[in-house]
Amino acid sequence: MKFPKFLVIAMCIVVASCTIEKTDYEAEIATETTEYFEFEEVSNLISGEYAVSIEALNGTLYKGYNEIRVKIFNTQTAERLENSEVTFLPILTDANGNKSSCPHLYNLDYVATEDYYLGYAVFTSESDTTVSWQAYIDFKDGSQSFAINQPITIEEQTNMNLNMTAFTGNDDEQYIIALVSPQSPGVSENDLVAGIYKYNKPEEPAGTFPDLSQYSYSIVQDYTLVLDPRMPEPSMGNHSSPNNQDLTQQSDSLYHGVVNYTMTGNWTLNFILQNENGKIIKxxxxPTDFTPGIEGVKSELFIDILF
Structure with a gap:
């Protein structure tokens, strides 16, 4: 089959034009994302007769959402501590000595089938020379109470599909949205899961450190996260995709929806966060305009991803 000469020339111009537009993104798009399934030890501390271990996916704690498992082992009896009251409090200290925390599950859940205590933390920054993190863990064994703390290292999240954002809402409250999954999306309709959290402003002055009332976060209840995914590159014209579903809260307290990625590349998840009464928080x-050659407009609330 032969093509008219002018058509071949036109096609070459279009291909070359798209290549030029995408040049700045090629290195990013070539980045491979690794999906982790195995929990490994992050840190271990021996205090008296107890060994306390923190585990996370890939043995690493990242900026953003992390599922955390804590195991407590009695070195004298060679037994795991079962069905105890275990609390977990992550504390960040900056270069000026100021302390803060992040969304986390304070009272860990005991998983009897595998003998560990389950929780999560949404770390808001990486560890570096000016920022350090410490995990404060309290537990009981019989009538005895124990309190230990250990430094933990938070790494940069290189998987943009697990990005997060922190912001102040129109209600003057501090919120955090963290992507939980998918780790490695495909060119298809993907189940999109996120955690949404709010800082609980202290009502009283700080007591003895670490005073939980100063570092408390709650899971946002019954909100809606309206979703509008776009490809913001100039060559993509900020186009969207069909069959997306807004994120609503499910029984696991996380927010679930559907995002349809029609091709690999840079995507922006544009959001509108609405409270239980439909009021816009952020x-x-x-705009729905197709804008080839112009970088796409983003919502004032968004998370960029890449796959």
Whole structure:
């Protein structure tokens, strides 16, 4: 089959044009994302007769959402501590000595089938020379109470599909949205899961450190996270995709929806966060215009991803 000469020339111009537009993104798009399934030890501390171990996926704690498992072992009896009251409090200290925390599950859940205590933490920054993190863990064995703390290292999250954002809402409250999954999305309709959290402003002055009332976060209840995914590159014209579903809260307290990625590349998840009464907490509508050659407009609330 032969093509008219002018058509071949036109096609070459289009291909070359797209290649030029995408040049800045090629290195990013070539980045491979690794999906982790195995929990490994992050840190271990021996205090008296107890060994306390913190585990996470890939043995690493990252900025953003982390599922955390804590195992407590009695070195004298060679037995795991079962069905205890275990608490977990992550504390960040900055270069000026100021202390803060992040969304976390304080009272860990005991998983009897595998003998560990389950929780999560949404770390808001990586560890570096100016920022350090410490995990404060309290537990009981019979009538005895124990309190230990150990430094933990938070690494940069290189998987953009697990990005997070922190912001102040129109209600003057501090919120955090963290992507939980998918780790490695495909060109298809993907189940999109996120955690949404709010800082509980202290009502009283700080007591003895670490005073939980100063570092408390709650899971946002019955909100809606309106979703509008776009490809913001100039060559993509900020186009969207069909069959996306807004994120709503499910029985696991996380927010679940569907995002349809029609091709690999840079995507922006534009959001509008609405409370249980439909009031907008943060976010703006994105124009529906197709804008080839112009970088796409984003909502005031968004998370960039890449796969």
């Amino acid at each position: 976010g703006t509508l994105v």
